[in-house]
Amino acid sequence: MSSIRSGFVALLGAPNVGKSTLMNQVLKEKISITCPKPQTTRNRILGILNRPDCQMIFVDTPGIHRARDAFNRILVDTALATLDEVDAICFVIEAPEPEREADRFALEAMAGVSTPAILVINKVDLLKNKAALLPLIDRYRGLRDFEAVVPVSALTGDGVPELIDALVGLLPEGPRYYPEDHITDQPERFLAAEIIREKVFHLTEQEVPYAAAVTVDRFSEDPERRRVHIEATIHVERPSQKGILIGKGGRMLKEIGRQARMDIEGLLGCRVFLGLFVRIQKNWRKDARQMAEFGYRAPR
Ligand SMILES: Nc1nc2c(ncn2[C@@H]2O[C@H](COP(=O)(O)OP(=O)(O)OP(=O)(O)O)[C@@H](O)[C@H]2O)c(=O)[nH]1
Numbered sequence: 199m200s201s202i203r204s205g206f207v208a209l210l211g212a213p214n215v216g217k218s219t220l221m222n223q224v225l226k227e228k229i230s231i232t233c234p235k236p237q238t239t240r241n242r243i244l245g246i247l248n249r250p251d252c253q254m255i256f257v258d259t260p261g262i263h264r265a266r267d268a269f270n271r272i273l274v275d276t277a278l279a280t281l282d283e284v285d286a287i288c289f290v291i292e293a294p295e296p297e298r299e300a301d302r303f304a305l306e307a308m309a310g311v312s313t314p315a316i317l318v319i320n321k322v323d324l325l326k327n328k329a330a331l332l333p334l335i336d337r338y339r340g341l342r343d344f345e346a347v348v349p350v351s352a353l354t355g356d357g358v359p360e361l362i363d364a365l366v367g368l369l370p371e372g373p374r375y376y377p378e379d380h381i382t383d384q385p386e387r388f389l390a391a392e393i394i395r396e397k398v399f400h401l402t403e404q405e406v407p408y409a410a411a412v413t414v415d416r417f418s419e420d421p422e423r424r425r426v427h428i429e430a431t432i433h434v435e436r437p438s439q440k441g442i443l444i445g446k447g448g449r450m451l452k453e454i455g456r457q458a459r460m461d462i463e464g465l466l467g468c469r470v471f472l473g474l475f476v477r478i479q480k481n482w483r484k485d486a487r488q489m490a491e492f493g494y495r496a497p498r
Pocket residue numbers: 212213214215216217218219220231232233234235236237238239240259260261262320321322323324350351352353354
């Protein structure tokens with residue numbers, strides 16, 4: 199039996215640079231939710247790439263930023279905790295906005311870690327002039343000793359095969375950590391909750407997406423009707439947010455449910471009944487116990 203390479207690769211960077219989009223592009227499957235709004239990802243999310251010669255386990259993380267409260271501290275700590283458990287890092291920035299303080303801050307947060315890192319310059323599809331990348335690459339090379347610099351478009355897939363090739367070289371020989379047909383370790387319940395949260399992120403504005411957490415209260419097969427029956431609750435912090443989520447005549451909640459149900463049906467490959475409820479959990483982002491109950495706790 200010939201040996202393979204295997205290991206863990208963290209996707210790290212400032213919020214909104216396209217880490218989750220890149221993960222989905224690598225896996226050709228939607229594992230991690232994405233949104234034009236920052237701070238979409240809140241957990242550490244595994245995506246497993248299986249090839250005959252390697253198993254590469256990508257770890258998508260929340261965007262690193264200057265956390266101003268306990269909730270955001272948990273998000274940032276969740277991202278930084280992956281530094282200790284990976285064989286390689288993809289540090290992601292976005293090409294159209296190269297001079298961002300946010301990227302500098304994220305890079306500094308991993309300064310003390312010697313894990314090999316690749317600089318991934320994302321969103322090159324938005325660049326008119328690729329030569330504009332050269333000074334950017336020089337500057338970043340001065341800030342950290344990157345193993346490689348790879349421009350990509352997570353949206354179109356441009357450059358992604360080159361990125362994977364560069365990463366394979368950084369992984370040690372090892373076993374497959376997960377069965378070959380697995381592409382994530384996230385349970386279907388979690389993926390369903392995330393899809394609902396994604397629709398809230400896309401369809402509501404200002405504080406509402408940030409004040410929302412989703413729990414799945416029931417997830418069961420209904421063999422008689424040949425479908426999966428899901429009941430989920432969207433928790434928000436204030437009555438005004440509940441009002442917005444439900445919308446005039448219940449229209450907003452209906453639309454969130456419709457879009458989420460279609461995506462969950464695609465994920466599960468079967469028909470789905472989705473019942474959605476909205477509940478106020480006053481100031482849950484200020485309550486450590488409540489945050490933990492929603493799946494947000496500081497990593498050990
Ligand atoms: N044009 C273009 N847009 C992209 C590309 N990659 C990501 N985006 C968009 O950028 C936005 C943010 O993408 P995400 O994947 O959610 O970013 P993220 O880094 O995971 O963000 P957080 O989880 O909030 O830290 C979304 O609107 C994506 O569609 C790309 O290569 N090109």
